[in-house]
Amino acid sequence: MKADPAGVLTGVHYLDGDKACAEGGLAAGCRFFAGYPITPSTEVAERVSERFPYMGGMFIQMEDELASMAAILGGSWAGVKSMTVTSGPGFSLMMENIGLGAMLETPCVVVNVQRGGPSTGLPTLPGQADMMQARWGSHGDYRLIALSPNSPQECFDLTITAFNFSEKYRVPVLFMMDECVGHMTEKVVIPEADKIDLTERRYTKKKPGEYLPYAYGEDLIPDMAKAGDGHFFHVTGLTHDERGYPDMTWEMQEKCVHRLIDKIDKNVDEIFMIEEENMDKAEVVVISYGITSRVALRGIQLAEQAGMKNIGRMRLITVWPFPEKRIRELAKKVKAFVVPEMNYGQMVLEVERCAGGQCKTILVPHGGGTVHKPETIYQAIKEAYK
Amino acid sequence: MKKDNEIRIAGFGGQGIILAGYIIGKAAAIYDDKFSTLIQSFGPEARGSSCAAQVIISESQILYPYIVKPNIAMLMSKDAYERFGGELTDGDIMLIEKDLVQPKKNGKKISVYAIPATRLAEEMGRKIVTNIIMVGFFSAITQITSYEATRKAVESSVPPGTQELNLKAFETGYNYGKKLLSSSEKNVA
Amino acid sequence: MKAAEVEEIQKKPKTRKTKSVEEEHPLEKWLRMDRMPHIWCSTCGIGTAVTCFIEAIKKTTLAREDICVVSGIGCSGRIAGYIKQDSFHTTHGRAIPFAVGLKLANPKLKVVVFSGDGDLSSIGGNHLIHTARRNLDITVLCINNFIYAMTGGQVAPTTPPTAIATTTPYGNYEHPFNLPALAAACGAVYVARWTALHVRRLTNSMAEALQKKGFSFVEIICPCTTLYARKNKLGSGLDLMKFYHDNSVIVNGADPREVDIQFQSEIKVGKFIDVDKPTYLDSYNTYMKTKLGDKFKPYGVTDEERQ
Numbered sequence: 001m002k003a004d005p006a007g008v009l010t011g012v013h014y015l016d017g018d019k020a021c022a023e024g025g026l027a028a029g030c031r032f033f034a035g036y037p038i039t040p041s042t043e044v045a046e047r048v049s050e051r052f053p054y055m056g057g058m059f060i061q062m063e064d065e066l067a068s069m070a071a072i073l074g075g076s077w078a079g080v081k082s083m084t085v086t087s088g089p090g091f092s093l094m095m096e097n098i099g100l101g102a103m104l105e106t107p108c109v110v111v112n113v114q115r116g117g118p119s120t121g122l123p124t125l126p127g128q129a130d131m132m133q134a135r136w137g138s139h140g141d142y143r144l145i146a147l148s149p150n151s152p153q154e155c156f157d158l159t160i161t162a163f164n165f166s167e168k169y170r171v172p173v174l175f176m177m178d179e180c181v182g183h184m185t186e187k188v189v190i191p192e193a194d195k196i197d198l199t200e201r202r203y204t205k206k207k208p209g210e211y212l213p214y215a216y217g218e219d220l221i222p223d224m225a226k227a228g229d230g231h232f233f234h235v236t237g238l239t240h241d242e243r244g245y246p247d248m249t250w251e252m253q254e255k256c257v258h259r260l261i262d263k264i265d266k267n268v269d270e271i272f273m274i275e276e277e278n279m280d281k282a283e284v285v286v287i288s289y290g291i292t293s294r295v296a297l298r299g300i301q302l303a304e305q306a307g308m309k310n311i312g313r314m315r316l317i318t319v320w321p322f323p324e325k326r327i328r329e330l331a332k333k334v335k336a337f338v339v340p341e342m343n344y345g346q347m348v349l350e351v352e353r354c355a356g357g358q359c360k361t362i363l364v365p366h367g368g369g370t371v372h373k374p375e376t377i378y379q380a381i382k383e384a385y386k
Numbered sequence: 387m388k389k390d391n392e393i394r395i396a397g398f399g400g401q402g403i404i405l406a407g408y409i410i411g412k413a414a415a416i417y418d419d420k421f422s423t424l425i426q427s428f429g430p431e432a433r434g435s436s437c438a439a440q441v442i443i444s445e446s447q448i449l450y451p452y453i454v455k456p457n458i459a460m461l462m463s464k465d466a467y468e469r470f471g472g473e474l475t476d477g478d479i480m481l482i483e484k485d486l487v488q489p490k491k492n493g494k495k496i497s498v499y500a501i502p503a504t505r506l507a508e509e510m511g512r513k514i515v516t517n518i519i520m521v522g523f524f525s526a527i528t529q530i531t532s533y534e535a536t537r538k539a540v541e542s543s544v545p546p547g548t549q550e551l552n553l554k555a556f557e558t559g560y561n562y563g564k565k566l567l568s569s570s571e572k573n574v575a
Numbered sequence: 576m577k578a579a580e581v582e583e584i585q586k587k588p589k590t591r592k593t594k595s596v597e598e599e600h601p602l603e604k605w606l607r608m609d610r611m612p613h614i615w616c617s618t619c620g621i622g623t624a625v626t627c628f629i630e631a632i633k634k635t636t637l638a639r640e641d642i643c644v645v646s647g648i649g650c651s652g653r654i655a656g657y658i659k660q661d662s663f664h665t666t667h668g669r670a671i672p673f674a675v676g677l678k679l680a681n682p683k684l685k686v687v688v689f690s691g692d693g694d695l696s697s698i699g700g701n702h703l704i705h706t707a708r709r710n711l712d713i714t715v716l717c718i719n720n721f722i723y724a725m726t727g728g729q730v731a732p733t734t735p736p737t738a739i740a741t742t743t744p745y746g747n748y749e750h751p752f753n754l755p756a757l758a759a760a761c762g763a764v765y766v767a768r769w770t771a772l773h774v775r776r777l778t779n780s781m782a783e784a785l786q787k788k789g790f791s792f793v794e795i796i797c798p799c800t801t802l803y804a805r806k807n808k809l810g811s812g813l814d815l816m817k818f819y820h821d822n823s824v825i826v827n828g829a830d831p832r833e834v835d836i837q838f839q840s841e842i843k844v845g846k847f848i849d850v851d852k853p854t855y856l857d858s859y860n861t862y863m864k865t866k867l868g869d870k871f872k873p874y875g876v877t878d879e880e881r882q
């Protein structure tokens with residue numbers, strides 16, 4: 001299905017990442033937004049509140065992030081594409097209901113414009129230190145999808161992808177921006193509505209009385225219903241059976257939770273989005289994501305100027321699920337992975353795990369507050385080359 | 387590879403610093419078909435009433451998003467001059483608000499161009515267009531963003547209904563710059 | 576009036592006794608019979624409140640498929656699981672914001688939050704006050720059993736002074752919430768309180784609340800026999816019903832500030848507030864229309880309806 005022109009601001013714009021993300025949401029058909037102001041994400045909410053009245057969307061500034069997250073789950077179950085936006089402290093508050101979203105299998109998009117942490121940290125400056133929280137932040141076992149844009153253009157494009165994934169796989173999709181990308185203004189091209197492909201929610205075709213909210217077929221993704229359609233369905237955050245009824249046995253736990261994991265794990269090939277360059281002859285591979293991927297490329301250029309020609313570049317666009325298979329393959333061929341990230345070692349743990357000791361893994365840490373110096377990344381590449 | 391232009395724009399809140407940066411960046415990225423990245427300073431340098439923006443303009447995609455060493459500074463307050471004036475080195479360009487900034491000689495070969503933008507805006511009856519005068523001045527002096535592109539960027543960035551006034555302000559700044567260049571009434575600080 | 580109440584008490588056990596297990600339950604159509612037996616203790620008041628709610632729905636003209644029930648976590652939080660409507664068992668304290676999302680995303684729905692005192696006024700207290708403030712068009716039914724029951728009887732924001740809870744083993748020394756006063760002060764347009772004894776009045780009140788436009792709040796004083804009554808040596812379920820009978824006073828229109836509850840004191844019940852004011856959505860649509868004129872696309876209104 002194509003985007004609704006009412007939400008698509010077709011044209012060439014000069015926008016910051018936050019506003020571009022808002023436009024991406026509107027283009028994707030988001031018409032319910034609940035949020036709570038927090039730097040550096042507030043501009044997304046502001047933009048949506050300004051634009052929604054013209055397209056029949058509903059914006060509400062909730063009393064806190066707990067409420068925002070719960071509200072978008074409600075919005076989604078009422079049949080409207082829903083999103084919220086926050087940053088570190090708010091992301092922490094959303095965690096419990098992100099888990100509810102995973103358990104109820106509720107499509108929605110949660111944007112985290114990451115700032116430096118922990119705690120209040122650096123409200124106006126970038127960080128990438130919520131990456132593991134995105135993976136493990138809510139209690140219990142589940143799988144979600146997380147994407148990481150590296151430019152305002154991608155803030156637009158990938159917010160649409162985030163909605164598409166969330167509808168297709170019935171999961172909350174975490175959109176892991178950072179302050180730098182969020183507050184950076186660049187050219188953003190917004191195509192015409194009929195050039196934007198949207199994945200629509202798969203609603204049940206069953207008649208009332210026949211519908212089971214968690215019955216699934218081969219793709220492991222149950223058809224959805226929405227409130228008010230007369231199915232009188234029940235959903236719960238408790239471990240449940242196909243009817244959505246609590247069944248708190250280990251057998252049902254195995255069935256219920258395992259499927260939440262499998263529906264993502266079995267589809268990784270479709271969910272992965274990675275950008276690769278110069279991998280054929282690569283001796284050293286630099287793996288990065290978000291704004292750091294741009295700075296890393298500058299570091300690679302410096303290394304190339306210094307005569308190191310065989311440097312591969314991998315950029316994670318999808319960060320969760322992690323591209324395990326690909327990293328394992330590469331680990332057999334290369335000398336080292338270099339992983340710059342704006343934290344003291346998060347995604348690098350995954351790289352190291354997948355490398356399985358077959359090659360070196362070198363972290364280039366950074367506490368956040370600004371981006372890496374390209375020279376630092378260059379030095380790490382040089383080290384890896386040895 | 388041609389060197390990127392790294393532009394620092396600073397002043398105090400209410401002068402429209404960010405919009406000035408936005409217009410310059412937009413002129414380059416959209417109407418001159420180059421690459422540009424604008425970063426508003428949210429960091430410690432944005433404290434108090436001061437306000438700063440950084441614009442990088444390049445022929446290729448900008449990888450490192452922040453200014454490393456500005457080659458152009460557009461400074462619209464004493465405070466901004468004191469904070470950022472020292473970043474420039476030989477051959478760089480400094481644009482200043484003539485009545486608000488008194489540049490001191492520091493031995494570096496910096497081309498300093500001054501414009502009484504606030505006074506000119508007041509003469510137009512609208513102090514609010516000071517920043518647009520500065521943008522016109524910037525285009526005329528540096529030629530980093532073309533006349534056409536900058537003009538279009540002004541037109542498409544200001545609130546509807548104020549285009550005429552703002553374009554007039556732009557022309558005022560631009561013409562002032564052109565005249566200044568021909569009379570070479572510039573200062574080498 | 577008193578006689579009617581007595582009748583209510585007397586009728587109850589009788590109808591219960593004569594009911595055989597094989598007989599079709601009168602609420603069969605409205606309950607998830609495939610989930611019976613429910614988890615509530617016998618003589619718990621929650622079941623009575625559920626029955627009243629279903630009877631209340633029947634009294635309204637609402638389309639059944641439009642009614643959604645949202646609960647948080649607790650004994651009361653399980654209500655959503657037994658009512659055969661679109662029903663959502665969410666997280667502790669977050670039933671109201673979830674309901675806000677449902678309602679705003681589809682304003683045609685009649686969204687009911689049915690949950691416990693702890694869930695709604697402690698962990699979810701912020702949502703309660705803000706949703707009342709906005710006059711968001713939902714109905715909140717609060718089971719007040721004066722305690723955190725599901726977790727085993729801890730003190731709640733509603734526990735009366737001196738009452739024993741597992742975390743106030745020497746008695747409660749905190750000041751409790753007066754929930755009707757809280758809801759009213761925050762802007763609720765309909766506020767009532769009944770006990771689980773007042774089934775007829777409670778049912779009527781629930782029906783009124785369901786049909787009220789705006790934020791309606793009904794507090795249901797409810798026996799928790801297993802925990803609150805036992806810890807405080809208040810006797811059986813019947814003893815509590817007797818207590819409600821002897822100690823509740825109907826004061827319709829009472830100033831909500833004057834209906835606070837002390838330990839085993841008089842309980843003022845009745846409809847306290849019933850006023851009209853624009854709902855969140857009405858305010859939004861009206862205000863935006865004046866600001867943005869024809870360019871404004873009202874929310875929750877189809878193009879035809881707008882004509």
Ligand SMILES: Cc1ncc(C[n+]2csc(CCOP(=O)(O)OP(=O)(O)O)c2C)c(N)n1
Nearest residue numbers: 648649650651667691692693694723724725
């Ligand atoms: C975040 C969170 N904290 C604590 C709990 C544990 N918990 C479950 S129910 C409950 C209290 C419920 O009290 P109330 O709302 O009065 O319901 P009741 O059981 O009395 O009906 C608590 C604290 C929880 N489920 N989630």
Ligand code: SF4
Nearest residue numbers: 616619650724799800
């Ligand atoms: S513990 Fe109390 S509230 Fe819970 S079901 Fe039993 S009697 Fe009811």
Ligand SMILES: [Mg+2]
Nearest residue numbers: 691692722723
């Ligand atoms: Mg309770």
